[in-house]
Amino acid sequence: MAKLSLFDRRRQRVRTSLRKVGGGKPRLSVHRSGRHIYAQVINDLEGRTVAAASSLDKDVAAKTGATVESAQDVGRRLAERAKAAGITKVIFDRGGFLFHGRVKALADAAREGGLEF
Secondary structure, eight states, X not given: OOOOOHHHHHHHHXXXXXXXXXXXXXXXXXEEOSSOEEEEEEETTTTEEEEEEETTOGGGGGGOSSSHHHHHHHHHHHHHHHHHTTOOBOEEEOXXXXXXXXXXXXXXXXXXXXXXX
């Protein structure tokens, strides 16, 4: 088995600790790349994605990119879609990324949109 990078080890550690304290709540998982940001609400008990949003969505294709504004937009849209699916309480999985910049902006916008975590 290949060695995991430090980032992958941190990602596993964060996810494992969230499963211990999660209490069966859905998980809001965030992934960011150099160009885009992606977020999804995952029900780990059923193993399916309940709601998802990203900066690649067709309705916001004109203002995409790796900016704090696009992360806030993704957070708001994800909160709307999760509430439409009947989910209000989630656990935040930063996916090994530091809680700073775009990840923090997405989390704050999701809280403003009505998600509790």
